[in-house]
Amino acid sequence: DAMVIQNPRYQVTQFGKPVTLSCSQTLNHNVMYWYQQKSSQAPKLLFHYYDKDFNNEADTPDNFQSRRPNTSFCFLDIRSPGLGDAAMYLCATSKEEPGGTQYFGPGTRLLVL
Amino acid sequence: EDQVTQSPEALRLQEGESSSLNCSYTVSGLRGLFWYRQDPGKGPEFLFTLYSAGEEKEKERLKATLTKKESFLHITAPKPEDSATYLCALGSGGSTLGRLYFGRGTQLTVWP
Numbered sequence: 001d002a003m004v005i006q007n008p009r010y011q012v013t014q015f016g017k018p019v020t021l022s023c024s025q026t027l028n029h030n031v032m033y034w035y036q037q038k039s040s041q042a043p044k045l046l047f048h049y050y051d052k053d054f055n056n057e058a059d060t061p062d063n064f065q066s067r068r069p070n071t072s073f074c075f076l077d078i079r080s081p082g083l084g085d086a087a088m089y090l091c092a093t094s095k096e097e098p099g100g101t102q103y104f105g106p107g108t109r110l111l112v113l
Numbered sequence: 114e115d116q117v118t119q120s121p122e123a124l125r126l127q128e129g130e131s132s133s134l135n136c137s138y139t140v141s142g143l144r145g146l147f148w149y150r151q152d153p154g155k156g157p158e159f160l161f162t163l164y165s166a167g168e169e170k171e172k173e174r175l176k177a178t179l180t181k182k183e184s185f186l187h188i189t190a191p192k193p194e195d196s197a198t199y200l201c202a203l204g205s206g207g208s209t210l211g212r213l214y215f216g217r218g219t220q221l222t223v224w225p
Contacts, residue, residue, distance in 0.1 A: 040220075102213060104156035106155055106156045
């Protein structure tokens with residue numbers, strides 16, 4: 001089945017220690033998104049890619065970076081995680097079209113010690 | 114400014130007790146109203162997309178409807194396995210193509 005895969009499902013890191021989360025997709029969608037979701041809150045868009053074009057949200061901290069080496073893979077890098085960065089990180093994909101449905105992966109739960 | 118508000122924040126139903134969740138919105142150019150289901154510790158699961166007022170879609174015990182100002186997710190004779198958080202999201206033509214504005218969700222609990 002076509003799907004969005006995220007690894008790892010759980011990630012524990014230390015305060016200030018860089019961490020990378022990965023997302024892959026078999027849907028062949030050209031748009032990929034990264035969201036941050038904290039407990040009982042709506043998913044918050046961090047950035048997204050149209051193919052290789054990177055689009056950063058204005059309020060996304062510089063501590064968060066992303067890479068998309070090819071259509072299938074996208075990475076979220078947190079350069080110096082703080083305690084406030086503990087959250088669920090969600091990857092989603094969609095076709096590049098108005099009103100295109102976004103399909104989400106299972107998420108990576110990040111814990112910062 | 115595009116906005117999405119969901120109500121109630123939490124809803125407890127007895128098994129078989131039908132009810133509705135509300136999603137009200139303001140938008141400059143609707144590009145789809147999306148409903149997702151999210152189980153604890155998991156990513157949102159796509160349920161429905163509605164594009165124009167008057168549109169309705171159904172899936173098992175769920176039915177989504179859309180007006181110019183709000184959408185409803187009707188749950189008929191719910192079962193405990195319907196317990197989850199239901200998220201409403203708005204696609205807007207007035208901003209970045211493909212961007213979704215999410216509501217905070219309604220946490221539904223169905224008890225036997």
